[in-house]
Amino acid sequence: MKNNSNSPSTKALIFLIQIVCLVVFLPTSHCNRLTVFFPMDANLIAQTCNQTPYPDLCVSTLQSDPRSAKADVKGLGIIMVDAVKAKAHEASLQVEELVDKDPGNVALQDCRFNYDDIFQLDIPQAVEAFDKDDYKSAELGMTNVVANEDSCERRFSGGSPFKDESQALHDVAYVAAAIAKNLSNLHPFGTPQELKSRQDFYRDPLKEKLKNNSNSPSTKALIFLIQIVCLVFFLPTSHCNRLTVFFPMDANLIAQTCNQTPCPDLCVSTLQSDPRSTKADVKGLGIIMIDAVRAKARDANRQLEELINRDVGNVPAGKCRFNYSDIFQLDIPQAIEAFPKDDYKSAELAMTNVVANADSCERGFSGGSPFKDESQALHDVAYVVAAIAKVLRS
Known part of the structure; x- marks a missing residue:
């Protein structure tokens, strides 16, 4: 029976039955949610943007980029990160022009550090995270953009001279964070790649055997002894101060x-x-x-x-x-x-x-x-x- 189930004709029949069952028995209430996974859907941008704090801004930003026509939700998120980068550049240019005019302005100097974080840490984190389907990190990167931008603005009484550019950055970063959060909610137990990786690990007989052997009392004792010896003899003294932060009292x-x-x-x-x-x-x-x-x-x-x-x-x-x-x-x-x-x-x-x-x-x-x-x-x-x-x- 097992061999027959692996034949091409049997696989095709099983696949056909699955498709029929999906179409016939799937509740209609799920249809709207399913559509977000198909690129080229005319409603995809609207459906995605309606789950963000600034739907109109989200729609106009995505519709202005031709890549949106063929993008899925992840692709729309990546496009929004590019929009964040563009808005950050506009605000940063204003900061640099003002710093050149008034080098001693402390608030502007502090803002420069905020924008350094945005360009060197926050945006690269989101770009890398979207590529890896790590949507929680992508959301964190974009939320950090919002926090850095707000931190800059709070240094000016009544708002900075570039508050319009700052507000534009704030809003588009919030949209990107919301898209990442929605994608994260679609994979509460991990992305498909992560789940497959876990399954592959647990199905590996060699790893299972090694895992079982490592759980024996004698093996655990030996590993613990080796760790202690290595810690005492090979740990550089320069690390001692850092280690102390982990000890209570x-x-x-x-x-x-x-x-x-x-x-x-x-x-x-x-x-x-x-x-x-x-x-x-x-x-x-x-x-x-x-x-x-x-x-x-x-x-x-x-x-x-x-x-x-x-x-x-x-x-x-x-x-x-x-x-x-x-x-x-x-x-x-x-x-x-x-x-x-x-x-x-x-x-x-x-x-x-x-x-x-x-x-x-x-x-x-x-x-x-x-x-x-x-x-x-x-x-x-x-x-x-x-x-x-x-x-x-x-």
Whole structure:
């Protein structure tokens, strides 16, 4: 029976039966979702863009690029990353022109560092990630573009001289991040390539045999002994300082960790105020900082709700409510779940999203919101947690 099932005629018959069953029995409610996988679909751009925060911008950007006509959703994401690169170049040109005119302007110099990160880290990360179907990393790269752009703008009271170019970059990067997030949601257990790789591994008899042998008590003991010997005799002394950050109860642990974040003083004061820090490793410090993010978010949200109660028709405040809903329902829970699983990339992404949501709220108010101090505090502490997560995964 097994040999017959491998014949070409049998395979063709099985394939035909599968197609018929798919057409006859597939619920019609799934049809709209299935269409997003077929290139050349006239509705593909609209369907994709309707799942982003700026549908009109998304549609106009994609329709202006002839590659969109033959692209699937992944291809549309890649096209949007190119649009992000173009918008970043426009904003960066403005920054450089202003720096040439006013070399001593501290805000402009800081913005230059932000745009260096965008070009050297964030965009290359997204380009590489889309190519590898690593949509979570692609989303993180684009969200970091938003965070860097917002960080630059916040240095100018009332907005920078290039705030229009900055806003354009902000919006198109948010669209690219949303496309990456939607693609990531379509593969919750990993991309097809990743799943195939896992299946191939578990089906390899040789690897299974090696795996079984390595689980014997004698083999484990031998491996452990070899690791200890190598650690003692071959570890360069220059690595000792770095290793200490992973041991709890180290008096320098908080300082060493916080010095690798954008706000060291805030990081130190926040951690030292929590008694759990005395027995925490770096991972534990990150978890403590998430609690601080939640507390700061509650402070800002309390001010927001009071503003809405006083001024029911306040449009920017109404939009901010959606931002803080994402922070409480999506971003913070994602980070809380990710840290215990050692999924530091997801933790970093979640905290960067907190920064982006807080900044997005603030941008709705001319000159800043009535709770801009609480918003800034949330922005800073979330950036610290994102940096700790980045240290842990590097």
